[in-house]
Amino acid sequence: MSFLAGWHPFLVHFPIALWLVGTATMTAGVLAKRAPWCNTAWFLWVVAAVFVLPAVWSGQEDIQVLQARLGETVVTPGLQNHMDVGNVIPWLMISMVVMRIHNHYKKQGFKIKNEVWLIFGVALSIALLYAGVLGGAYVYERAFAAP
16 A cells, blocks of 8 residues: 555546646636736646646555555446546646747747647647546445535
């Protein structure tokens, strides 16, 4: 068991909030044609991509604890979907940030505009919200959040 077991509900909301606020900021920056807003959005996305790693790691640890305590039946189809989407999201976030950093610093060639990055950011935001809905439904279905 890791030191992150039990911390998933606390750690997971920080990168989600950063990503969603980053997406809203990028949307405003693109619509208002304000480069500083777009740069702020990128900062938020980079920080979210860094902090999503311990959030996902803690989720994996929590599953192991629940399986040890309650058995294999704890993994319902809804939780499996949450885990599948939740395991893909960090890879997509980090890939997007790495591609953007490469695109920003390359000397020649085509530069991808913020409008295109915004499409990817919105798609990832939708995936984040979907994973959150699946995770929340599981928690309340199993009454882990009940007093």
